[in-house]
Amino acid sequence: MSPALLGVADGAWSRVTAGESGATVLRSADATRYAKCVPAADAADLEAERDRTAWLSGQGVPGPRVLDWRSNDAGACLVTSAVPGTPADQVSAEDLRTAWARIADAVRRLHEAPVSPCPFRRDLDTMVTVARDVVARDAVNPEFLPVEQQQTPTTELLARLTRQVSRRRAQEAADTVVCHGDLCLPNIILDPQTLDVSGFIDLGRLGRADRHADLALLLANARETWPNEERAQAADLAFAERYGTALDHDRLRFYLHLDPLTWG
Numbered sequence: 001m002s003p004a005l006l007g008v009a010d011g012a013w014s015r016v017t018a019g020e021s022g023a024t025v026l027r028s029a030d031a032t033r034y035a036k037c038v039p040a041a042d043a044a045d046l047e048a049e050r051d052r053t054a055w056l057s058g059q060g061v062p063g064p065r066v067l068d069w070r071s072n073d074a075g076a077c078l079v080t081s082a083v084p085g086t087p088a089d090q091v092s093a094e095d096l097r098t099a100w101a102r103i104a105d106a107v108r109r110l111h112e113a114p115v116s117p118c119p120f121r122r123d124l125d126t127m128v129t130v131a132r133d134v135v136a137r138d139a140v141n142p143e144f145l146p147v148e149q150q151q152t153p154t155t156e157l158l159a160r161l162t163r164q165v166s167r168r169r170a171q172e173a174a175d176t177v178v179c180h181g182d183l184c185l186p187n188i189i190l191d192p193q194t195l196d197v198s199g200f201i202d203l204g205r206l207g208r209a210d211r212h213a214d215l216a217l218l219l220a221n222a223r224e225t226w227p228n229e230e231r232a233q234a235a236d237l238a239f240a241e242r243y244g245t246a247l248d249h250d251r252l253r254f255y256l257h258l259d260p261l262t263w264g
Contacts, residue, residue, distance in 0.1 A: 027082070033067060035079045043076035049204035050078050052120055056206060059113045059178075062106070062199035083199035086192045089185035089225065096185075096225050099195040100235060103188060104242035106197035107218065111177035111211055122181045122207030124172050128165060131158055131261035139264030146257070154261065161258050168254060172210040181205025183214040184221040212248060215239075216255040219247075 013026040013035060023042070026035040038046045047069075054066045068079035088096060088103065134140055140154045149157055180187065182205045189198040219236050226232040240247045 031084075032082050033079055034064070034082055035077055037075060037077040039075045040073060043071055045204065046076050046078050047071075048120075049202075052203045052206040053078075053080060055119070056113070056178075056200075056203055061110050061113060062197065063203065064199065064201060083189045083201050084191075085189040085198035087186045088188040088190050089221070091190060091192075091195070091225075093225050093227055093231070095190075095195055096222065097235070099190055099197070100238060101242045102195065102197050103218075104239045106188070106200075107183070107214065108243050110180060110200065111214070113178040115176055115178055115208055118178050118208050120207035122179055122205055122209040122213070123176070124165065124169055124210065126207070127209075127213070127258055127262055128162060131161075131258060134261055134264035137264065140261055141263060144260035144263055146260075149257070157257065158261055161254065161261075164254060168210070168251070171212075171248075171251060175210050175212070176208050177211045177214075179205075179207060179209040179211065179214045181207060181209070181214070183218045185218070185225070210251070210255070211245070212251040213255040213259075215243075215247065216252040217259060219252065220256050 012029045014029065016025040016027050016034070023046070024037045026037070027033070028035075036046060036049075050066055050069055053064055056063055057065050062083070064080035064083055066078070066080055068077075070077045070079075088099065091099070135154045135158045138154070142150045145157075180200055180203065182202060183200075187200055187202045189201060190196065191198050219232075219239065222235060223229075223232045226235055236247060
């Protein structure tokens, strides 16, 4: 699908190569707007991202604003305001350490958004349903799996997780928040001067879920920046103290293993 068919491929836009989705992402010449364009088959998913972005922007959580929405038989395009700054995965370990408490504060504010008015689900049953479909289609990307699981059949990986669902569902009921859904460092934007959090981006998976679904991804992803496991464990503890919760490592592991089965 050509973005030109949606009116956003003139000289005022340039293609952005970063990102793992199949969408075409463009940035305006003045760097104040982004356009994400998808073929018609993926329009429903992009529409869901539009609605989540619009909802969260009304909750006082920093992030993009919806500026325009275009759709036709060729596909759909979402235009949002840019969140200025640098993705948190692109800063040094020392800068991430400086920003870490501010990231914890920002995640806590996100998770304090009102749950009952949130119309979007990212709960355990939703994730397991998606995982069943991805595994049935043999569409799991092995590179997303932990190294020690990459040689294990994905059907077995899913079976291990589904045996825990009843227990995890009860935990979720007592600890549901509004989750980002893909809370990794590239989706947290930092002011490069102050290292404050400018906002969260890529909100297509936002919804009600166990807070550990978000924390599992964030803490695991940050390990790619920390220089060693000792620093990583210290960062986990510092995050939990600042955020204001005791980490359930068994639950973190569960969601960390479930997430790779939901992409595909």
